[in-house]
Amino acid sequence: MATFTRDTEIFRNEDMLREDYQPDSITAREDEISTYTAALQPIVNGAQPRNIFLYGKTGVGKTAVSRYLLKQLQRDTEQYDDVELSVCWLNCTNLSSSYQVAVNLVNQLRPADDQISTTGYPQQRVFDILYEELDQIGGTVLLVLDEIDHIGSDDEILYEIPRARSNGYLSKAKPGVIGISNDFGFRDDLSPKVKDTLCEEEIHFSPYNAPELRAILEERVAGAMYDDAVDDAVIALCAAIAAQDTGSARQALDILYKSGEIARTNSEKRLTEEHVHQAREKLEQSQVEHGMRELTKHGHLALVAMLQLAFEQETPARIRDVYPLYRRIAEGSNVDPLVRRRMHDHLADLAMLGILDRQMKNEGRAGGHYYQYEFDVDLDIVGDVVRDFDSIALPKGVTARIE
C-alpha cells in the first residue's frame, strides 16, 4: 500500500530549482544588466528601439536577465503616455529558417483561432502579414528571438524587420529585435548586411565561475530547501562541478535538485557530497539516454550495428565494417538501408552527441585515411535504450547480451 506524505525535510519549494522558475532578482550579472539597460534606454525615451544581440552559452542568464529587464521596462514605461510597449517572445528552437520564424511570429501575435499554416505561402507574403500584425499593435514592439542561432545561415528576417520601417512597410509600429544566441559563431555566419543593421548592441554573457554559482545556489536554496537539509560544502561542490564543466547555472541547479531527490528517495534528511556525485552521474546518463532515444530510425539502426560490433570486441570499427552490418540489420527489420554516404552522416551525428568517439586514422598509401568509431558511453546504457526499439529486429548477438 502506497502512502503519500508531505516532504518536511528536504524540499520546501522545489519549483524554485526548476528550469521555468523566474527569480525576482538576478545574481552576479551586474555588468550585463547595466549594458543591457543602457541599450534599452531609447525605448523609454520613445525613440526607435535599438537592436540588441545577446551571446553566451546555455544557462548563463541570457533569458533570465531578458525576462527580468523587460518586465521592469514594461512596468517603468507605463507612466509615459507616449510609450506603448509590447513584447513578443519567440523561442526559435526547431525553427530552421527565416520563413518559419516569420510564420511563428505571426501566429504568436494572432489569436489561436486565426493561425496561418507553416508552409504554402511565398516568403514575402508571410512578411507582409507580419507587418500588418505589427502595425495593428502599433507603438514599440520588441521581438525577442530566443535561440536565434537555430535559423542557421538563412537570416533574411533579421534584415527585414529592422528595415521594415524605413522601407515604408510599417507606419504605426516601431519594431526592435532582441536576438539571443548560444553560439558565438553565429555572429560570424550572419551575412554582412545583417551585421550592419542588427548588431548595434552586443552583450556577451560569460560563464559563471564557482563563487558566482555558489551565490546563485544560495539565493535559491534559501527558499527551495529546508535549512538543515543542505550545508555549504554541498552547495560549494555543486557550484564547483558546474563551474568546471559548463559554467551554467542551469546545470548547477539541476545537480542540486537531483541530489535532493536522491536523498529524499533514500529517506535521508541531509544532502551529502556523495549524493551530489551520484546526481551528476545520473544526469549525465539521462542526457545521453535522451539523446539516443530521440534519434531517427536510421540513427537507431546505426546504433544497433555499433553495439553488435562492440559486443563482438570489434570496436573501434570503421565504416567499412559498420556499413554492411547496418545494411543487414536494416533489411532484417524491413527498412530500406541508406547509402554509405548518408549512413556516415548518422555515425557522425552519434559522435557529435558524445555517444560515439571517433579517431582519424591514416595509413598513408597503404591504407588511406578513415575514422574509427567506438562507444564513449557505458554499453549497459546503450543496451537499456536499444531494448526498447520495437521496430528493429535486433541481431542475436545483441539480444543475448541485453537479455
Place this chain on the structure above:
DNA sequence: GATCCACAGGAAATAGTGGCTT
C-alpha cells in the same frame, strides 16, 4: 618529392509531404 589509398564531407539534384492560390 610525387603518388595514391580510402575514405571525408561539400554541393547539387531528387523524392516526397503538406499546404496555398486560382
Place this chain on the structure above:
DNA sequence: AAGCCACTATTTCCTGTGGATC
C-alpha cells in the same frame, strides 16, 4: 485540378586530404 511554395531526408557526384610508400 494544376501549379506554386517551402521543408526534410536522401541520393548522386565529386573534390579534398594526410601521410606511408614509391
